[in-house]
Amino acid sequence: MRDFYHARIENPWHKYPAFFIIRHEHGKKWFGLIMAASEYTLGVSDDREKLIDAINIKLDPRDVEFFKDQPGFLPAYHMNKTHWVTVLLNGTVPDETLEELIKTSHDLTE
Template sequence: MNKEEIIKYCLTLEDTYKDCPFPNDFESVTMKHIKNNKWFALIMNVNDKLYINVKTNPDYSDILRNTYDYIIPAYHMNKEHWNTIIVDEKVDKTLVKELIEQSYQLTK
C-alpha cells in the first residue's frame, strides 16, 4: 500500500475528507469526519517510511502490538487508544483497511 491508496480508501468511508493539519508539513495528512471534524487516521512520511495512526479499542491494542511487529504504540498520540501501523512490504492490506474502518467507527 502507498499513501495515495490509503487516502483513497479512507475517502470511500462515508462523510470523510483529507486535511493537512500541520503548517509547513504537506506530507502528513489527517483523515477526518465531515460532521465532527475528528481524526480517524493520521498518515505520515517520516524518514522515508510511511506510517498510519489509527484509533483502536484499548483491549485490542496490546493484542495487535504483540501479534504484528509492524503495529506499535502510537507516534505522538495517546498510546492506550491509538496505534501506529508501519506500512511496508509485509503489512497485511486487509488488516490495515479493517483497522482504518474500526478507527472510523470509534471516532464517529
C-alpha cells in the same frame, strides 16, 4: 477512502507537508493520521533521514495491546498509546487487516 468513509483529508501542519489527517466529513473528529516520518521519529532505527510511510489509527485498548507486539505495528506516534497504534505501510500488515483496522478507527471516532 474519502468516498467510502465520507471523510476529508487535510494537512493542518504546514511544517509537516507529508502528514495528513483523515477527518469525518461532518465533524471535527479524525480517525487516521497518514504520515511519512523518519525511522528515528517512529522508533524503528537511528536513521533520521530515511522516511517510512505509516498511519495512526484508533483501536480498542485490548486491540492496541494485542497488536503492539505484532510485526508492522508500533506504539502510536504522538498520540495516546492506550487508544492509538501506528501501522507501517510497507506491506508487513496485509491490506485486508489494514482496511479492517481503519474501519474500526472510523467507527470508534463517530
